[in-house]
Amino acid sequence: xxxxxxxxxxxxxxxxxxxxxxxxxxxxxxxxxxxxxxxxxxxxxxxxxxxxxxxxxxxxxxxxxxxxxxxxxxxxxxxxxxxxxxxxxxxxxxxxxxxxxxxxxxxxxxxxxxxxxxxxxxxxxxxxxxxxxxxxxxxxxxxxxxxxxxxxxxxxxxxxxxxxxxxxxxxxxxxxxxxxxxxxxxxxxxxxxxxxxxxxxxxxxxxxxxxxxxxxxxxxxxxxxxxxxxxxxxxxxxxxxxxxxxxxxxxxxxxxxxxxxxxxx
Numbered sequence: 001x002x003x004x005x006x007x008x009x010x011x012x013x014x015x016x017x018x019x020x021x022x023x024x025x026x027x028x029x030x031x032x033x034x035x036x037x038x039x040x041x042x043x044x045x046x047x048x049x050x051x052x053x054x055x056x057x058x059x060x061x062x063x064x065x066x067x068x069x070x071x072x073x074x075x076x077x078x079x080x081x082x083x084x085x086x087x088x089x090x091x092x093x094x095x096x097x098x099x100x101x102x103x104x105x106x107x108x109x110x111x112x113x114x115x116x117x118x119x120x121x122x123x124x125x126x127x128x129x130x131x132x133x134x135x136x137x138x139x140x141x142x143x144x145x146x147x148x149x150x151x152x153x154x155x156x157x158x159x160x161x162x163x164x165x166x167x168x169x170x171x172x173x174x175x176x177x178x179x180x181x182x183x184x185x186x187x188x189x190x191x192x193x194x195x196x197x198x199x200x201x202x203x204x205x206x207x208x209x210x211x212x213x214x215x216x217x218x219x220x221x222x223x224x225x226x227x228x229x230x231x232x233x234x235x236x237x238x239x240x241x242x243x244x245x246x247x248x249x250x251x252x253x254x255x256x257x258x259x260x261x262x263x264x265x
Contacts (some may be wrong), residue, residue: 035153037169038089042230048196049078052224055218056200070199077192084185089170089177096159099123100145102138110140117143129260151254163251164243174253183247186240193233200226 052074061067102119104112108144116136120127129148131137137146144161151163153173162176174182204226244254 007055021219022081034171040170041085041169045078045082048228052196052200052219055201055221056225059218060203060222073195073199074192077188077195081185081188081192084181084188085170088174088178088181088185089172089173091181093156093160093175093177096142096144096147096150096161096183100125100147101143102145103143128262130263132261134261134263149252149255149260162252163254164246165254183240183243186236186243190233190236190240193236194227196229197226197233200229 053071057067057070057074061070100123102116103114108115110118113135116138119125120136125145125147127136127145127148129137129146136160138144139146139152139198140160141152141157144159147161149162150159152159152261153163153166155166159175159177162172162179163178164182167182170182170185172178200222202225245254246256
């Protein structure tokens, strides 16, 4: 056998077996794919900055006062938008407190639920939520008693406190640690898109009524920006109003679709 043939056969054996290298490679590829939505948002933001600041404000707006006002407002909105976006993405979630950890001994005479009840009483855990069968909620993967409103996220591979949902657009869970930043990001996105539509919209009208813009390339940049922001303004408005409503009701996306079962109710 040649060296190339031997390497190909070795790689084939890895993928057909339970070799840890196979799962490590798949995990790395999966983690890389999960960053694609964030890359798309960053690229769209860069393109929008170019189309609005360079093409519209610098090249097309004739009034110096109007140009300065447009530039000041767009940079303030971009600051709020980008800061909340990256904080929602990179905020690390708090771990379940240590006292909720419970590893059931295999040689114990107690059942799992009896052991959980004994541990909860010993640690004075406050647990109101229950499973549909009335049992204490327990995560066998993390080996922890689930605090109220906590859920196991398969994407993050651990239990998340006050989990709302896992958002692929930020590659992170929207939960206790970053839910405020997520809501702010969605609402700042709506305000930013709405502002761009209202300020750049009149120049789109000029495209079809006069030769105000120099080239087709510039025309299509502004037109594409307005259409893109118009679409995102509708989606972010609905998402923002929905999460504001959930916050007012002290609820979450998961709880709105699957109401929690509370002990004694």
